[in-house]
Amino acid sequence: MADSQLIIDHLSKSYATRTGSVQVIADLTFDVKAGEVVSIVGPSGIGKTTLLKCPTGLQPMTSGSAKINGREIEGPPPEMALVFQEYTRSLMPWLNVEKNVRLPLRHMHLPKDEAEQRIHSALDSVGMHNASEKYPWQLSGGMQQRVAIARALAFRPDVLIMDEPFASVDAQTRFELEDLCLQIRDSLGMTIVIVTHDIDEAVYLSNRVVVLGQKPAIVTSILDIDLPVPRDQITTRSRADFAQTRTSILELIKNGKQ
The missing domain is CATH 3.40.50.300 (P-loop containing nucleotide triphosphate hydrolases)
Structure with missing residues (x-):
């Protein structure tokens, strides 16, 4: 091993x-x-x-x-980052897509430019770069799970x-x-x-x-x-x-x- x-x-x-x-x-x-x-x-x-x-x-x-x-x-x-089955529970309905993806970065104290780059890169990786201002309840189930995956990717896990x-x-x-x-x-x-x-x-x-x-x-x-x-x-x-x-x-x- x-x-x-x-x-x-x-x-x-x-x-x-x-x-x-x-x-x-x-x-x-x-x-x-x-x-x-x-x-x-x-x-x-x-x-x-x-x-x-x-x-x-x-x-x-x-x-x-x-x-x-x-x-x-x-x-x-x-x-390490974790993506759950229940995206409806893991996403914050009062936050838009961009702010949901930003959540795991808040405690990392990243420079603003790096945080923005991570968010945009993560959303682009899951094909959600045009939905950053939408809220979870405006998205289909598949799109919500893409946002949950993007949030994990923004953390840049191994x-x-x-x-x-x-x-x-x-x-x-x-x-x-x-x-x-x-x-x-x-x-x-x-x-x-x-x-x-x-x-x-x-x-x-x-x-x-x-x-x-x-x-x-x-x-x-x-x-x-x-x-x-x-x-x-x-x-x-x-x-x-x-x-x-x-x-x-x-x-x-x-x-x-x-």
């Missing part, structure tokens, strides 16, 4: 209850290399979102460790963490946002970790897919996705090896249930 940007090492997570504790994650180890897209999949309720909250510093680990760029993660790391980011939009918009995700990776050299319930999405986006199973959760398999690049929603999804990979992952998930 010497060339890994993000390392999850024997991570476990338990929650205290009135009668003791409940272990959600048993023992997870995997890595993410710089510039990769890695998807995390598994049965509903397996602990995928809980897993993301540990390396992002939102929740403490019970045991094990997480490292980014070789440094132990002990709180929210400055090299690693972008995405928790079911496209689950709340229609199928066509989802395809557009998936392609946007790959464009961001290619143009900005960003590393992306995404939790998704959509197996087709995981196969389409990823360099590797981490499959979780059993309860408490463990890594049951890590699959390399060797589909040609660049990927295309029609050509890639129509390939026989795309279907074969999707079936393999579905079987792993089914076999990993308890």
Whole structure:
């Protein structure tokens, strides 16, 4: 794992209850290399979102460790940004698009020119440069999620963490946002970790897919996705090896249930 940007090492997570504790994650180890897209999949309720909250510093680990760029993660790391599924809750409805994207920069005390450049660059990266004065309620769901992604990009993270980011939009918009995700990776050299319930999405986006199973959760398999690049929603999804990979992952998930 010497060339890994993000390392999850024997991570476990338990929650205290009135009668003791409940272990959600048993023992997870995997890595993410710089510039990769890695998807995390598994049965509903397996602990995928809980897993993301540990390396992002939102929740403490019970045991094990997480490292980014070789440094132990002990709180929210400055090299990491998080995009949630519920863009309607993450965007401030009383702020316009530009001010929503500006939010994560306020505590960074950047020079005004640099802050403005980051905002404009982030909005341009997601195709929202002409909507800076609009408010979230004036935008479609897909456009709102683009703003949420732009806000994360303005932070200039090394690693972008995405928790079911496209689950709340229609199928066509989802395809557009998936392609946007790959464009961001290619143009900005960003590393992306995404939790998704959509197996087709995981196969389409990823360099590797981490499959979780059993309860408490463990890594049951890590699959390399060797589909040609660049990927295309029609050509890639129509390939026989795309279907074969999707079936393999579905079987792993089914076999990993308890």
